[in-house]
Amino acid sequence: MTIYVGNLSFQASEDDLKDVFTEYGDVVRVSLPIDRETGRKRGFAFVEMANEANEELAISELDGAEWLGRELRVNKARPRENNNRRNTSFSRNPL
Template sequence: MSFKIYVGNLNYQTTEETLRSTFEQYGEVESVKIITDRDSGYSKGFGFIEMAEQDAGEAAINALNQQELDGRQLRVNKANERGESRGNRGSFRGNRSSSYRY
């Protein structure tokens, strides 16, 4: 079962290959994905790593969080699974009464 890691505050020039080699020091890396803008194709400054084993993933998090890579101090932690809520993001509507017209 793979262990998913979030990596934030990436330098926009950091490549997936650089990220892979950085994390491989702690164990087998199954996948690396730097998130890019859909329109421009440029990095959004964060990405995800999947490591083969939880122990290796936790070791990588402990070793690399707050460490510098390509001139930026990384933020590294366990990735939230899709669907895990982090609050009510993006909801601007609130409760609307039927007496109001929009």
């Protein structure tokens, strides 16, 4: 399971997130997406922990907690929805 962490401060780093989640168990991976166009952080992250029970505890303890001046939204990450934005094809529609 992967944890979604939303409403993050743009000052938060991967190391900061790892420090916070390590209080609940071993952190396997932290991903802090960057906007391709602006190069800025997108305000959310994904955290993967080694133990699902620790993930559940982290979610229950951190959801709604204030961190770096923001109220965190922490929950189970949902699988990416298959959208066809990248595969959009345009066709001419004669009048």
